[in-house]
Amino acid sequence: MSTARVQSIHVYPTHGEPGQDLTAVEVGEAGLAGDRPKKAPVMVLSHEDTSGARANFVVGLTAEELAAAIDGVIEVGEVELAVTGTAGTCPGVYAAVGRGGTVRVGDVVTVREPG
Template identity: 50%
Template sequence: MSTRVLAVRIHPVTGEPGVELDAVAVAAEGLAGDRRKRAAVHLVGVEHGPTTRANLVVTGTAGELDALVGRVIVIGEVELGITRTAGNCAGVYADVLRPGVLAVGDELRALGES
């Protein structure tokens, strides 16, 4: 799967539009400036990008993201553990396993894949 980050968003205030960023620092609690929601990070595929409040929109599909549940992925310097699908929302939720910086254009790589 050759998947890249298309958009990085934070949502600092409930009910207000998100803020698009080129790059962001990611700590154990989530993206810098974001308010904590149901998980540290929320990822969605490109088909759901415009209609969700997800943190990361990627070029992959919803099905490709769903297949990553239980896996560890790396985006930029950040290592994420994909914990579950987002339930009523599109996409998947992730915990931050290794903090760092990620940016638009970074490749999403599942550990164990070449």
């Protein structure tokens, strides 16, 4: 089991436009409040990323730790995310929302790997 913290939160209300940086956000079944629908409700990215990927949460986990969480669960603050797969070529993952709630920058991130 790995533990880290939320480093940043982002929503992208309009396709092709810059995102908004937040200090806290409500997360529901469809994803983050104010975010537009996309391939998955939530994208979680490793702090190691340098690609400029448009992630919702940047967390203090390595790319390997995120990849190991596929088919497992990531708890982000009050929120529980079911990790569904990799997010293309960047060091991140896509996730569905298992339990909604509030996430704040600095919240603890805990990975429960499958198995």
